[in-house]
Amino acid sequence: MSQKDFWISVLKRLKPTIKKANFITWFQNTTALSVENGVLVVGVPTAFAKTWLLDKFSLKILQAAKEIDPSIESVEYEVKGKLSEKGNALAVNINSFFVDDGVKSVRKVKNLNEVKVGKGAGDKKIVSQMINRRYSLSNFVVGSDNRLPHAACQAVAGMPGGIYNPLYIYGTVGLGKTHLLQAVGNEILKNFPDLVVKYITAERFVTEVVDAIGKRHMSQFKDRYRNVDCFLVDDVQFFARKNSSQQEFFHTFNELYDGNKQIVLTSDRAPSELDDLDERLKSRFSMGMVTELVLPDFETRLAILHQKCGEYGIIIDPEVLCFVATNVQTSVRELEGVLKQIVADMQLFDRVATMRSVADIIKRMNKAQKIIGYDIEGRNGKIVVRSAAEIMDVVAEYYGVTVDQIVGKDRHRSVMLPRQVSMYLIKNELGDSYEKIGMGFGGRNHTTVLHACNKTVDMLKTDLRLVRDLNAIKREMGL
Ligand code: ADP
Ligand code: MG
DSSP states (O other), X not given: OOHHHHHHHHHHHHGGGSOHHHHXXXXXXXXXXXXXTTEEEEEESOHXXXXXXXXXXXXXXXXXXXXHOTTOOEEEEEEOOOOOTTTOTTOOOGGGGGHHHHHHHHHHHHHHHOOOOOOOHHHHHHHTTTOOTTOOSTTSOOOSTTHHHHHHHHHHHHSTTSSSOSEEEEOSTTSSHHHHHHHHHHHHHHHOXXXXXXXXXXXXXXXXXXXXXXXXXXXXXXXHHHTOSEEEEEOGGGGTTOHHHHHHHHHHHHHHHXXXXXXXXXXXXXXXXXXXXXXXXXXXXXXXXXXXOOOOOHHHHHHHXXXXXXXXXXXXXXXXXXXXXXXXOSOHHHHHHHHHHHHHHHHHHTOOOOHHHHHHHHHHHTOOSSOSSOOTTTGGGOOOOOSHHHHHHHHHXXXXXXXXXXXXXXXXXXXXXXXXXHHHHIIIIIOOOHHHHHHHTXXXXXXXXXXXXXXXXXXXXXXXXXXXXXXXXXXXXTO
16 A cells, blocks of 8 residues: 555544544645654644644544554654645645535535536626635634534535525624635535525625616616525625615515525524514524524634634744633634734734733733733733843753853754744844844854844744743743
């Protein structure tokens, strides 16, 4: 068996035991690099994927590998960078694991609904132009609380016009309704490229109706929706008190529904709570499946943060992410907003995110009433370090070396790293010039210091160990 076939067999065993979203996220671009002396070496694209596989899936991977080759005793991970699918003979395309699922449901639908084929690609482009490709069902993190809405969307995407029609998803702002709605659209277009998918916000629909009435273009307006196969309407609470729009929507809804077309709706409240909405519409909304999105629990919030870091390609100390997930409890959008601010700060100042810096951001953005787990004013009892000598002291103590060694000429790794970290911290926290820092390190050239700082910044992008070191050191320094 080739290495690639071996890894495919392992993945096939793992697939049923791991949630699809996780499976795709963490096993994309992985490969088996070698099996020698009972050690399986798995190639992974990023240091982040490595940590995650180590933490969460190591045992499962070992068990699956053992079933195929009982001589395997342990698993190790090696960061290989992105494995291009075409260029690398070892790379496995994880999406191919889900092709079968898709094909099965395509056939089912064809039998049921007689999907029309060969619609002009041109108008398809027009009707789906507002869907954001970024939203997919696989990058929606599924926790115990939002399993149902996600599963319903999956069912709809696999079989549009099936039993979940209409699908009605509701929940307060920023919990992922638009994400799921557009993901359904993307997924349907992927599974059934011939279907016409239309996404529209209720607000836009109202504008179109008003516009059509004003220009006496009502029949053109109706035509626009006639050949839609999947109708996605966002924020239907907006129809409240808009009577003529409600009527028009009612007709469109009925026509599509009677034609077995899929309808998915989102709203900020349950159908029964939609005041100022026609009773007939309310009852239509509740005819299929009604499901609520709620604020994800702590674990899911944490998983969302990990996933977004993966998408942004950055590393943040897991402890700091826990701190964010604990403190930002309003919505996923706010969680994402805080993370984006953290990333912006990191990139702007070439700094690692620490509990303190993140606590500052949360406070500045006013995203938590009271910050749990960090005392900003008291800096958790630490005095802020203010001089180069103090920084060297803390770094030396952390790495178990002496300040003399840090300043000295020894090029052994055990002192090179603390030296490099000290230079980086002095530059970053005190803003000293490279020349001045060089003087403090036994008269070293400023280019040496510059190089050490740049190298640290680079390493912080991929080296979780160093990220954790710097967090611990900065915490000691009250930063
Ligand atoms: P809503 O429409 O409910 O107000 P959105 O769909 O706009 O909320 O979601 C806000 C942001 O949060 C989006 O960027 C979305 O991708 C993200 N988001 C929400 N829930 C999740 C989740 N479970 N997994 C990943 N991202 C999520
Ligand atoms: Mg929305």
